[in-house]
Amino acid sequence: MAKVPSAAISRLVTYLRILEDLEAAGVNRTSSEQLAEEAQVTAFQVRKDLSYFGSYGTRGVGYTVQVLRRELRQILGLNRRWGLCIVGMGRIGQALADYPGFSSTFELKGFFDIDPAKHHLSFGGIPVQGMEELPRAVAERHIELGLIAVPGQMAQSVADQLVESGIKGILNFAPVVLEVPKDVAVENVDFLAGLSRLSFFALNPKWREEMVG
Amino acid sequence: MAKVPSAAISRLVTYLRILEDLEAAGVNRTSSEQLAEEAQVTAFQVRKDLSYFGSYGTRGVGYTVQVLRRELRQILGLNRRWGLCIVGMGRIGQALADYPGFSSTFELKGFFDIDPAKHHLSFGGIPVQGMEELPRAVAERHIELGLIAVPGQMAQSVADQLVESGIKGILNFAPVVLEVPKDVAVENVDFLAGLSRLSFFALNPKWREEMVG
Numbered sequence: 001m002a003k004v005p006s007a008a009i010s011r012l013v014t015y016l017r018i019l020e021d022l023e024a025a026g027v028n029r030t031s032s033e034q035l036a037e038e039a040q041v042t043a044f045q046v047r048k049d050l051s052y053f054g055s056y057g058t059r060g061v062g063y064t065v066q067v068l069r070r071e072l073r074q075i076l077g078l079n080r081r082w083g084l085c086i087v088g089m090g091r092i093g094q095a096l097a098d099y100p101g102f103s104s105t106f107e108l109k110g111f112f113d114i115d116p117a118k119h120h121l122s123f124g125g126i127p128v129q130g131m132e133e134l135p136r137a138v139a140e141r142h143i144e145l146g147l148i149a150v151p152g153q154m155a156q157s158v159a160d161q162l163v164e165s166g167i168k169g170i171l172n173f174a175p176v177v178l179e180v181p182k183d184v185a186v187e188n189v190d191f192l193a194g195l196s197r198l199s200f201f202a203l204n205p206k207w208r209e210e211m212v213g
Numbered sequence: 214m215a216k217v218p219s220a221a222i223s224r225l226v227t228y229l230r231i232l233e234d235l236e237a238a239g240v241n242r243t244s245s246e247q248l249a250e251e252a253q254v255t256a257f258q259v260r261k262d263l264s265y266f267g268s269y270g271t272r273g274v275g276y277t278v279q280v281l282r283r284e285l286r287q288i289l290g291l292n293r294r295w296g297l298c299i300v301g302m303g304r305i306g307q308a309l310a311d312y313p314g315f316s317s318t319f320e321l322k323g324f325f326d327i328d329p330a331k332h333h334l335s336f337g338g339i340p341v342q343g344m345e346e347l348p349r350a351v352a353e354r355h356i357e358l359g360l361i362a363v364p365g366q367m368a369q370s371v372a373d374q375l376v377e378s379g380i381k382g383i384l385n386f387a388p389v390v391l392e393v394p395k396d397v398a399v400e401n402v403d404f405l406a407g408l409s410r411l412s413f414f415a416l417n418p419k420w421r422e423e424m425v426g
Contacts, residue, residue: 006253007220013409040219076409077416091304096404101365101388106408145411152314169415171407175314185414187407191309194384194400195319196226198358199290201398202382 008049012072014039015046019069031062078105083143085110087158088150089118089128092173096147097123109141110134131161138165145169152176159186221262225285227252228259232282244275291318296356298323300371301363302331302341305386309360310336322354323347344374351378358382365389372399 018038022030032046039046050056053075057063073079084106086093090113097111111128113119121128129137137143146162148155148170155174162170169185172178178186231251235243245259252259263269266288270276286292297319299306303326310324324341326332334341342350350356359375361368361383368387375383382398385391391399 009410009413010406012413013406016409075413077412078409082412082415091308095304095308101405105412145408145415168418169411171404171411173404183418185411185418187411187414189402189404189407191384191386191402192314193223193226194402195358196229196289196291197222198382198384198398198400199295199318200222200225200288201400202295202358203290205381205396205398 004052008052009076011039011041011045011049012076015049016069016072016076016078019065019072022065023069027065029062030065030068032057034062078103080105082106082145083109083141084145084147085112085134085138085143086147086149087112087131087134087162088148088154088173089113089115089121090149093147093149094121094123096149106145109143110137112137131158134161135165138162138167143167145171147171147173148178149173217265221265222289224252224254224258224262225289228262229282229285229289229291232278232285235278236282240278242275243278243281245270248276291316293318295319295358296322296354297358297360298325298347298351298356299360299362300325300344300347300375301361301367301386302326302328302334303362303364306360306362307334307336309362319358322356323350325350344371347374348378351375351380356380358384360384360386361391362386 015035018035019030032043036043036046054071056068056071070079082105086096086108089097089111093111093113097108102108108124109126111123111126112131112134113128114131116130118128119130144167146167148158148162150158152174155172155176156178159170159172159178159180163180163184167184169187170178170180172186172188175192180186228248231248232243245256248259249256267284269281269284283292295318299309299321302310302324306324306326310321315321321337322339324336324339325344325347326341327344329343331341332343357380359380359382361371361375363371365387368385368389369391372383372385372391372393376393376397380397382400383391383393385399385401388405393399
């Protein structure tokens, strides 16, 4: 496979959402031009991003919405189920545990916190447990992804424990850069970067309308 | 100005962080190659992203860390102060209000919630107020950016009220696409997109190491 820019994966996620909206609206066919307009990139970019993973669509005919949606879900690994756990059941962790928007792809299977006062809580029938229960829970419940919602100074230690437990990927809400082995994926949810982007766009509303990509 | 891809703004934010780290480490000079390696893009991409905004660095000599950092802060509008408010003082809003990582660029100046039970709370000495106080507070306290941390079904109505109050930009934590006038900037904090990326990278650890960009 050719080298894939990591930004291409973000764009695939965007294309998938557009396709889901189109399918929900009863639209059967689309084109790289339509996807590009919705995603605010060029049609060339859409075709290039898809080309990393195979040959999709027919020249002059475009894409079948349902087919391309299924292909993208497969590329992204969203056609399977992922077991998730949340570590850190403070305000962010609890808000995530109660979040109604998880698709059936992502299943919350465990909640962990070092604070015994949190161990009387449960979410969706699953009790919050101490960190010492993490390794066994990860193994027995087939938990593959961990969400870290602890304070910054505890995040690396939690990441280490998740890695030792055999987790494959971490979604990090703590404002620190985590060090993990190369075969463990990390994605950071970073609202300060969003705030910096907002600063630029709020100062440059005219430039914004002229932007591409 | 040439058309700027919106992804370039995200990369400028990344370059700025790298420069801040370099400066904190006492490094005086850097290069597009070094920035590229840290940001996981190509050196050509770094030079191109900077070229939208002016002429930086000297061929064969590179960049002065402190100078480029200052230039990037100016481009992004981070060399000024922004007044912020948070609407929705549930768990997410309260976690944001207590977040210790805001730089001096961003100043929390107001907190709003429709629930009167929240109006006895205060953060940093600023009380939580009702939504009817929003327009006056935005005007009198020079609040320019609004963080929306309300449930999805209320987010558009809150966005409308922020826009009417004269806000310039919105950081949206609600899982909905907001409709706002073209001169109002919106950035979405979207952890589900992060989870979809994580799904891909957890399935493809080898591809990940080969990735560029």
